[in-house]
Amino acid sequence: MSGASGNIPSNQEEWENFVKRRNLKGKTVHAAELASGSKIGYDQYLLLRVLWVDHRSNLSLPEEISKLLPKAAEMLAGCESWKKYRGSFGKTENPEGSFAVARHYQQMAADSREKIRPNSFDTPVARRTRSHYSKGAPDISTLQLNPPKTPPGKQTKLPETPVLSTSDDDWIADDDESSPQVSPITPATQVPEELQKMMYPPTKDEQIMNIALVIFLNALTIHFTDCKSCVWTLHRKGFHANFTQASFEARTDGYLDDLQESAYALIEVKPVIRGNRQNLIQMQESAQMVAWLMNDSENNDIDKVQVSLLPRDL
Numbered sequence: 001m002s003g004a005s006g007n008i009p010s011n012q013e014e015w016e017n018f019v020k021r022r023n024l025k026g027k028t029v030h031a032a033e034l035a036s037g038s039k040i041g042y043d044q045y046l047l048l049r050v051l052w053v054d055h056r057s058n059l060s061l062p063e064e065i066s067k068l069l070p071k072a073a074e075m076l077a078g079c080e081s082w083k084k085y086r087g088s089f090g091k092t093e094n095p096e097g098s099f100a101v102a103r104h105y106q107q108m109a110a111d112s113r114e115k116i117r118p119n120s121f122d123t124p125v126a127r128r129t130r131s132h133y134s135k136g137a138p139d140i141s142t143l144q145l146n147p148p149k150t151p152p153g154k155q156t157k158l159p160e161t162p163v164l165s166t167s168d169d170d171w172i173a174d175d176d177e178s179s180p181q182v183s184p185i186t187p188a189t190q191v192p193e194e195l196q197k198m199m200y201p202p203t204k205d206e207q208i209m210n211i212a213l214v215i216f217l218n219a220l221t222i223h224f225t226d227c228k229s230c231v232w233t234l235h236r237k238g239f240h241a242n243f244t245q246a247s248f249e250a251r252t253d254g255y256l257d258d259l260q261e262s263a264y265a266l267i268e269v270k271p272v273i274r275g276n277r278q279n280l281i282q283m284q285e286s287a288q289m290v291a292w293l294m295n296d297s298e299n300n301d302i303d304k305v306q307v308s309l310l311p312r313d314l
Helices: 012-021 040-045 069-077 078-085 099-112 130-135 191-201 206-223 274-294
Strands: 231-233 236-240 248-251 253-258 261-265
Touching: 040 274, 069 236, 078 261, 099 206, 206 231, 206 253, 206 261, 231 248, 236 261, 261 274
Parallel strands: none
Antiparallel strands: 231 253, 236 248, 253 261
């Protein structure tokens, strides 16, 4: 996994320090009160014992995948619709062929200038108001989606599970108060920060991004016999993580289906540049990965399962 920063532990020592700071020493996920993957809180994340290690010094793909790249390039070289698609960038008209609909939704996502709706971003987020602009980003450990039980001004004691509001007035779509993050290397991170908001504005609805991605992936593979054994789907499959006395469900935005509803790969999209919500997205994706691994009936020995997570901005 990549992109550790802020309060997300990247090694065992950091994890132990955060656990001690949150009074979680000796506690386990098996008896905890767990929220769903999209509502995961910081304490629950720590109890899942997930470490995010920055591997950006080694950007190469796993050998099992990299050895297939020459064949994939050869297959695409003979695909006329792929050539038309690549030549369509910078033009106003969409190309004819398999990628026409995919390009249409990509343009919809790129051209969006509207404010993000709160329900289009499932990851727990901090309250964002203009009055808080100069106060800096809040601690990730206080982030929840539930409404506050008491007004913030009257709160005298930190609650066991801090909560924050997510009303429409609390949202600012331009990410002005986003805290600095160590972001994965993507097209968005290759341009100066002051230009990112102009070149990569937030999309008004996460589903537009999701449709654009899934249609593109299917257009990329639909004509090749080697890809007939699986299909990219928009099905929001739920994965259940069952522990001794606790459980939670994590749903994805889609997955690579083996035609029997078993997932080969997960899809999780966001309507903003991932670096702007990196810690929160990492927490949600961690819950998804844990639930996915626990649902894998063919890999009972979790110690032998290797997981590579490659976050990318479209």
